[in-house]
Amino acid sequence: MRVALFVTCVNDTLFPGTGQATVRLLERLGCTVDFPSAQTCCGQMHFNTGYRDDARPMAQRFGEVFEGHDVVVVPSGSCAAMVREWYPTLGVQPPGGVYELSEFLVDVLGVVDVGAYFPHTVTYHPTCHSLRSLRVGSRPERLLSEVRGLKLLPLGGAEECCGFGGTFSVKNPAVSAAMCTDKVRHVLDTGAEVLCAADNSCLMHIGGTMHRQRAGVRTMHLAQILASTEEDPS
Amino acid sequence: MSRTFVGMPAFPVASAKAVGDAQLRHNLHKATHTIRGKRALVVGEQPDWMELRSAGAAIKDRVLRHLDVYLEQLEAAVTRAGGHVHWARDAAEANRIVTSLVKATGETEVVKVKSMATQEIELNEALARAGITAYETDLAELIVQLGDDLPSHILVPAIHRNRAEIREIFQRAMSEWGRPAPDDLADEPAALAEAARLHLRERFLSAKVGISGANFAVAETGTLVVLESEGNGRMCLTLPETLISVVGIEKLVPTWQDLEVFMQLLPRSSTGERMNPYTSMWTGGVEGQDFHLVLLDNGRTDVLADQVGRQALRCIRCSACLNVCPVYERAGGHAYGSVYPGPIGAILTPQLRGFATELEESLPYASTLCGACYDVCPVEINIPEVLLDLRAKVASSGHHRAERLTMAAARRVLSSPALLSAAQRTAGRFRRLTPRRLPGPLSAWTDTRDVPAPPRESFRQWWERRESDR
Numbered sequence: 001m002r003v004a005l006f007v008t009c010v011n012d013t014l015f016p017g018t019g020q021a022t023v024r025l026l027e028r029l030g031c032t033v034d035f036p037s038a039q040t041c042c043g044q045m046h047f048n049t050g051y052r053d054d055a056r057p058m059a060q061r062f063g064e065v066f067e068g069h070d071v072v073v074v075p076s077g078s079c080a081a082m083v084r085e086w087y088p089t090l091g092v093q094p095p096g097g098v099y100e101l102s103e104f105l106v107d108v109l110g111v112v113d114v115g116a117y118f119p120h121t122v123t124y125h126p127t128c129h130s131l132r133s134l135r136v137g138s139r140p141e142r143l144l145s146e147v148r149g150l151k152l153l154p155l156g157g158a159e160e161c162c163g164f165g166g167t168f169s170v171k172n173p174a175v176s177a178a179m180c181t182d183k184v185r186h187v188l189d190t191g192a193e194v195l196c197a198a199d200n201s202c203l204m205h206i207g208g209t210m211h212r213q214r215a216g217v218r219t220m221h222l223a224q225i226l227a228s229t230e231e232d233p234s
Numbered sequence: 235m236s237r238t239f240v241g242m243p244a245f246p247v248a249s250a251k252a253v254g255d256a257q258l259r260h261n262l263h264k265a266t267h268t269i270r271g272k273r274a275l276v277v278g279e280q281p282d283w284m285e286l287r288s289a290g291a292a293i294k295d296r297v298l299r300h301l302d303v304y305l306e307q308l309e310a311a312v313t314r315a316g317g318h319v320h321w322a323r324d325a326a327e328a329n330r331i332v333t334s335l336v337k338a339t340g341e342t343e344v345v346k347v348k349s350m351a352t353q354e355i356e357l358n359e360a361l362a363r364a365g366i367t368a369y370e371t372d373l374a375e376l377i378v379q380l381g382d383d384l385p386s387h388i389l390v391p392a393i394h395r396n397r398a399e400i401r402e403i404f405q406r407a408m409s410e411w412g413r414p415a416p417d418d419l420a421d422e423p424a425a426l427a428e429a430a431r432l433h434l435r436e437r438f439l440s441a442k443v444g445i446s447g448a449n450f451a452v453a454e455t456g457t458l459v460v461l462e463s464e465g466n467g468r469m470c471l472t473l474p475e476t477l478i479s480v481v482g483i484e485k486l487v488p489t490w491q492d493l494e495v496f497m498q499l500l501p502r503s504s505t506g507e508r509m510n511p512y513t514s515m516w517t518g519g520v521e522g523q524d525f526h527l528v529l530l531d532n533g534r535t536d537v538l539a540d541q542v543g544r545q546a547l548r549c550i551r552c553s554a555c556l557n558v559c560p561v562y563e564r565a566g567g568h569a570y571g572s573v574y575p576g577p578i579g580a581i582l583t584p585q586l587r588g589f590a591t592e593l594e595e596s597l598p599y600a601s602t603l604c605g606a607c608y609d610v611c612p613v614e615i616n617i618p619e620v621l622l623d624l625r626a627k628v629a630s631s632g633h634h635r636a637e638r639l640t641m642a643a644a645r646r647v648l649s650s651p652a653l654l655s656a657a658q659r660t661a662g663r664f665r666r667l668t669p670r671r672l673p674g675p676l677s678a679w680t681d682t683r684d685v686p687a688p689p690r691e692s693f694r695q696w697w698e699r700r701e702s703d704r
Contacts (some may be wrong), residue, residue: 007693007694009648009654011693012654012658012692012694013657013658013661013688013692013693014686014688014689015686015689016689016691016692016693016695016696019696019697020693020696022336023697035694035697037651037694037697037698038651040648040649040651040652040654041648041649041654043648045572045644046641046644046645047622047636048603048622048625049625049629049641050598050625050626050627050628050629050630051621051626051629051638051641052626052629053630054642054644054645055645057645057649058645058648058649061649075308081569088620089619089622109452128602128603128604128606129605130400130607131605132604132606132608132609133605135687136576158607160560160604161560161602161604161606162649163560163602163606164602165601165602165603165604166602167599167681168599168602168603169435169678170675170676170678171246171596171599171678171681172245172246172561172599172600173246173250173679173681173682174246174249174250174254175249175250175253175561175564175565176255176602177253177681177682177683178259178394178564179560179561179602180254180682200496204686208679208683208684208685208686209682209683211683211684212465212682212683212684217686227546228251
């Protein structure tokens with residue numbers, strides 16, 4: 001199957017490893033991956049902060065860049081939600097087949113066991129937009145539970161927001177930090193080595209807090225764990 | 235007299251203060267998680283919950299579409315039943331009407347049923363200026379009134395207080411208002427409730443004027459409905475010779491049968507109960523009672539005119555969105571600077587008041603857009619959608635020039651592959667110089683979190699290299 005990757009500006013700029021892992025995973029599962037290099041940003045930050053006139057050209061650009069691609073895979077719940085849920089508000093009709101990574105794997109490819117190997121304890125933060133906008137449900141956890149060697153530990157208060165919220169994190173830093181402190185406490189309570197999520201912006205927030213606290217827990221995007229194999233570990 | 239929300243600081247300032255109050259954090263965490271759990275349990279056992287909430291939304295939308303018709307129908311029905319209907323354009327007019335009605339009775343004391351509308355118009359303060367004392371009879375409202383405090387929750391106005399604090403307030407202030415608290419008052423819920431009961435009993439028996447709001451007003455029959463849990467409402471509604479009800483114009487439902495939907499939605503969403511303990515319904519006054527209905531606009535028709543924002547008028551004041559909101563849980567209700575706190579307040583207050591001050595402009599941003607509020611709303615108010623719409627209005631107000639310029643600059647980079655790539659290369663080259671503290675407004679990020687160092691190579695650079703190697 002031929003798929004186009006919308007890597008997202010955050011992954012492109014700060015977390016290229018997530019994009020590389022997504023490519024590695026999709027190719028291993030038999031997909032041919034295109035990366036239309038004219039792609040940039042979905043416009044989520046501008047839209048969510050109220051700057052619709054700035055967000056609209058980015059939405060239009062997205063529509064033009066991915067026109068003619070039947071399947072677009074996005075390794076970010078919130079960017080996929082931006083495209084599918086909010087582009088119509090900007091007067092832009094989103095392209096048909098935009099999928100968040102776990103949706104694509106489970107619903108389109110129909111795989112749950114992606115042949116990954118990751119011998120570590122992992123806890124999963126479901127992230128708000130995957131959960132309540134895209135309604136991906138338990139797809140990511142189902143994918144993770146099939147990974148050989150991986151022990152998935154349940155996260156307390158999993159469905160509660162980590163407090164990132166894009167510009168919320170700098171507009172309301174006190175509340176944002178308080179929310180993240182509680183999220184980190186739940187993560188540490190699991191005793192897991194790795195905190196996993198399908199959105200690097202949330203992980204940047206939780207991971208940045210844990211790094212500051214020298215908490216000793218790694219953050220990894222879902223794609224990186226699913227891409228990991230015995231021969232080529234993440 | 236009691237304090238009001240006038241002149242409150244913007245949300246980021248007020249909430250930062252609240253976040254630092256450890257006792258408040260504990261009280262709110264405990265209370266919101268308790269109600270949250272109860273609600274989830276009783277909503278989960280209702281197999282047709284999603285259909286019920288759609289029905290609730292549809293009924294309210296119908297009311298809003300034909301508000302003029304239903305209001306006149308209500309007025310005619312109430313009048314037919316012997317009541318008197320008054321129309322109030324704003325808070326000042328409503329307060330004038332109520333004050334003159336009370337004055338006409340010659341009384342200087344009134345008892346009150348818990349009511350959001352009268353809080354919104356600050357009726358107690360207006361009555362006090364006219365020499366009339368209003369006694370709150372809901373337990374939580376009593377705690378707020380005795381503590382010279384402000385409400386911080388729609389359903390449980392004293393949610394920010396724990397029982398030790400309540401005991402202290404009762405012992406200190408009850409004697410100033412009437413029957414004092416017993417000297418040996420314990421901080422057990424039963425003892426506190428008993429002290430409140432004895433304190434309030436003499437009010438109920440002596441009051442000649444009662445003031446209430448209403449949860450619903452049935453246009454077809456002219457029936458008003460109050461749901462409460464303590465029985466104080468029943469006393470205030472039935473014992474006084476004069477009853478004055480201040481009701482927002484959006485509280486209507488078309489027919490008696492429509493109530494069936496809301497009688498299921500409201501208790502399960504608000505108190506987490508299957509059925510409401512005390513439901514009072516009256517059409518005109520109870521026997522021999524002089525009944526006045528004050529219909530309040532106070533910004534509601536402005537909200538109705540907004541295509542996106544008008545869904546906020548479906549709100550039945552259940553508080554489910556407050557109880558589930560992670561921001562409300564940390565910030566507390568006072569930070570929202572209004573009697574309507576939490577997610578619903580963040581969309582209602584700026585719409586009712588307009589973007590009058592920095593506070594109203596900050597409220598649409600008092601959310602991470604996590605969507606938990608929309609999920610629990612019994613009338614399907616898409617709170618994130620309204621927040622986003624209000625943010626667009628704030629951003630285009632011209633008040634935030636620096637942010638607008640920053641956003642425009644970011645847009646230029648983020649909509650050009652060439653500029654984005656150049657920025658990535660620069661960041662990668664100077665990655666070792668990534669500061670531990672970011673400058674300007676971004677310092678708010680590095681106050682509590684580290685920034686990831688930019689990678690040597692961005693994804694698109696890696697992809698180009700890979701493609702050229704092939």
